[in-house]
Amino acid sequence: MSIKNIIHNRRTLKVLNNEPKPITDSEISITDLEEIIACAGKAPFHYPANKNAIDAHQLKSVAPWRFYILETKTCRDLAKYYNDNNIDGGKIVQMLNTATALIQATWIPEPLENNEIQLNQKNIEHIAATSAAIQNILLVATEKNYETYWSSGGSLREDAFKKILNIPINEQLLGSIFIFNKNNIEDATQITGAWRDQQGDLKDFSSFVSI
Template identity: 25%
Template sequence: MSNTFDTIASIIKNRRTTKPPEMNGQKIPDEQITALLELADWAPTHANTEPWNFIVYAQPKLFGQQHAELYKANTPANEYMQMTYEKLLNMPNKASHVILCTMQRKPLTRIPVLEEIAATACAMQNILLGATALGLASYWGSGGMIHSPAMKQYLGLGEDDVVLGALYLGYSDTKPTGKRNIPLSEKVTWVK
């Protein structure tokens, strides 16, 4: 195998999730965030629609405040939990940057929505793999209000647009471990 394959395989196999509270608050240079977004922009895209869009929070506490307030404003009183509000408020406190990732449909596109979502997810994966190559910690968050109609409205998205998640990026003093729970042989069928 080539050195290039070995390098890519190592990055893919060593990518791990680090939850934002496990990050240490150290700032990533904005230039590195820009470089990660450039990787995202090279994701596969059917008919070159490039449906991904990113909102970068260089001050992640601002995202925490906005996310928590969105939860508070859009949750019925009988379902509201102060603990959830506090979690959303404080989740990004130790992250360096938060990137909200959205799939935005182009007018009159014939590409199936699923393919546009998949393309945007590939763009997000490119960010995560690039972050791993740079020695950064990362977390793909989809909780709280991320998938809610209120978040779509807050971001000014259209009916067919989708918020895929928030990528929390930072540094961590610990290295998470990982494993696969299901053997690959149980997930692959060869047809010869």
């Protein structure tokens, strides 16, 4: 499949189930997950991540993004944690019941000023770079015939869940990327992205410039 076809075929699909789906042998392979993340790591970035943040954590890449990967069983275990502790996870739990994998995509901000993240040029670049890496995840997963949903994370953004998933508190969650195996979602609730094909024509979002 050409990259153009992959881009056009990529879609947002939220897959929900009230009960945990059984885990099958064909959910997703480590090889597929590693290839997806390796391609994410080929995204461009302008500035290296903050050196002190790198030195303080076991992941030493100079890239501003980090990815924390939950395989199928861990997704189900996390859904069970929500239920066992009476935490209202909303649709997050329903997706964890069905997901074949979840990738928590974070970015590393520059040191806080007055305990607030500043949208300075470096941090804007870090967010843009991590967004590009997430797009790579979505495209490679699509090429491998998985469905995907880029969630803002909801309660997974909270510090308590960062601790559970061994994510440093200073890192900011940019997306919870749910990956679904097409062979295991037929009887689950499926909701497509509300904004698909709503961006308009080329003339609606671009123009040629002359001076």
